Amino acid sequence: MNRQINMDKFQLSIVEFYESRSILITGATGFMGKVLVEKILRSCPGVERLYLLMRPSKGQSVDCRLQGFIQNQIFNKVKEQQPNVMEKITAVKGDVTLPELRLSSSDLQLLIENVSIVFHSAATIRFNEELKTALEMNVKGPMRLLEICRQMKRLEALVHVSTAFSNLDREEIKEEVYYNPEVNPVKLIEYLDGLDDDVIKNMTQNLIGECPNTYIYTKGLAEQILESKCGNVPLAIIRPSIVTAAVSEPCPGWVDNMNGTTGTIAVVGKGIYRVMKINAKFLSDIIPVDYPINLMIAVAWYLATHRPTGVPVYTCTTGHRNPLTWGKLKHWTLESWKKFPSKETLWYPSVWYMNNDFLCKINQTLFHHLPAYLMDLLMLSTGKRIKWVLLYEKINKAFAPLEFFTTHHWRFISNNPIHLMEEMTTEDQEMFYFDVRKINWQNYFENYILGIRQIVFKEDLSTLPLAKRNFKRLYIVRQVFLFFVLMFLIFVFKNFFLSFIIIGPHIYFLFTELFSS
Incomplete structure (x- = not known):
């Protein structure tokens, strides 16, 4: 009898598997979290209930936050298809940074009795976060959740979202949890618990060593602790790289924030940012958000139905299977902005x-800071509020932590997602797609820019003709400006060989800019 039940379970499709099951999701209000909730509701209509762990924020109660959450435009399509679908969502008041997640006894019992699948994506993603805060959220949070999972009577899968960059001391990163033999992560946490905040702050750099930031450091620690302490809890780790706009779902190019790569692409498209510290030959390794989301859903199904040994790790990246360099990213991004320009572009x-x-700092001074000061002086003289210097300072602060990733190179091995696809039916592979080999980068970036334009900038497609006319004017202005600057540099430095060597890269840049389409 038991064998028959197991065989029936083994043969379940992903949609069938999620039928009548309840799911706990942490980090649901984040970028990936919203896509995960939408995808489950739309593609698995038989799901029983989604419990979303939420904490009060900015004076808003959990109930108020839930109402705002379900009104998000990402759910428009699924609400049209299933009018009462949002009734399946229940907000559970809790906080991963507090003991036992600060759950009420009734909510804790509710989760213990009903939850089958847990998706943990809550984390602080600030690279420069204080170590103590990062430890509370990214290390202790998963530990606390794990202890609650042990009590769940129906638990079949715990899927933990980590990062592909969790082991940057290696050039080739395989799909396994790496341990530092010199550090016991559990004892390290216990030791740090006994120290004052200032002491931890002062010793942060020594602790993280060559790790670029506290985010990467704590994500690596969390993996080690979860694998060593999970016991009988069915656990899998997902490692996405740089998460960007969607390829297809919930709609092509969907993105709702200005973080990381999206923010950089946006300020380039506005003509605000023009000089960056990036190695064009290195892989960018971005991953569209719908790919790790589909992978998470499929991995939970596989954990529950196939019960693999150990803790499987799934690297969700593009560099191994469909490489994209920073140079190619620049090319497709600029081509897409030319095709779909913003209506309020400052410069071509x-x-x-x-x-x-x-050289990077010199050119940022010439092309960013100097124009910013000039524009602020102009605005000050006309009685307007100054903003440009502060804007560039803000952009520089946001981009600075990313420079480590744009000037280094790693090889992320991503075999397990391919093996997982082989266990899925053709229908499941199409519905829960995560084969990065099929991404067409040119089409992707066109949709990405449209997503930024429509969702982030709130610019309707009806404004595109006006934007294109403005774009043509900016192109002419740029060409005239670059021509006169180039002639001026050649005239001033034509008799100074040494100076010519110094400004040579600038002249080359101006030539390429002048004659680019």
Whole structure:
């Protein structure tokens, strides 16, 4: 009898598997979390209930936050298809940074009795977060959730979202949890618990060593602790790389924030940012958000129905299977902005990649800071509020932590997602797609820019003709400006060989800009 039940379970499709099951999701209000909730509701209509762990925020109660959450435009399509679908969502008041997640006894019992699947994506993603805060959220949070999962009577899968960058001391990163033999992560946490905040702050750099930031450091620690302490809890780890706009779902190009790569692409498209410290030959390794989301859903199904041994790790990246360099990203991004320009573009979009710190700072001063000061002086003289210097300072602060990733290179091995696809039916592979080999980068970036334009910038497609006319004017202005600057530089420095060597890269840049389409 038991064998028959197991065989029936083994043969379930992903949609059938989720039928009548309840799911707990942490981090649901984040970028990936919203896509996960939408995908489950739309593609698995038989799901019983989604419990979303939420904490009060900015004076809003959990109930108020839930109402705002379900009104998000990402759910428009699924609400049209299933008018009462949002009734399946229940907000559970809790906080991963507090003991036992600060759950009420009734909510804890509710989860213990009903939840079958847990998706944990809650984390602080600030690279420069204080170590103690990052430890509370990214390490202790998963530990606390794990202890609650042990009590769940129906638990079949715990899927933990980590990052592909959790082991950057290696050039080739395989799908396994790496341990530092010199550090016991559990004892380290216990030791740090006894220290004052200032002491931890002062010793942060020594602790993280060559790790670029506290986010990467704590994500690696969490993996080690979860694998060593999970016991009988069915656990899998998902490692996405740089998560960007969707390829297809919930709609092509869907993105709702200005973080990381999206923010950089946006300010380049506006003509605001033109000089960056990036190695154009290195892989960018971005991953569209719908790919790790589909992978998470499929991995939970596989954990529950196939019960693999150990803790499987799934690297969700593109560099191994469909490589995209930063140079190609720049090319497709600029081409897409030319096709779908923003209506409020400051300057014709262009960007100069540089590896040298000194030259990069000089050119950022020339092309970013100096124009910002001039524009603020102009605004000050006309009685308007100054903003440009502060804007560039804000952009520089946001981009600075990313420079480590744009000037280094790793090889992320991503075999397990391919093996997982082989266990899925053709229908499941199409519905819960995560084969990165099928991504067409040109089409992707066109939709990405449209997504930024429509969702982030709130610019309707009806404004596109006006934007294109403005774009043509900016192109003419740029060409005239670059021509006169080029002639001026040649005239001033034509008799100074040494100076010519110094400004040579600038002249080359101006030539390429002048004659680019």
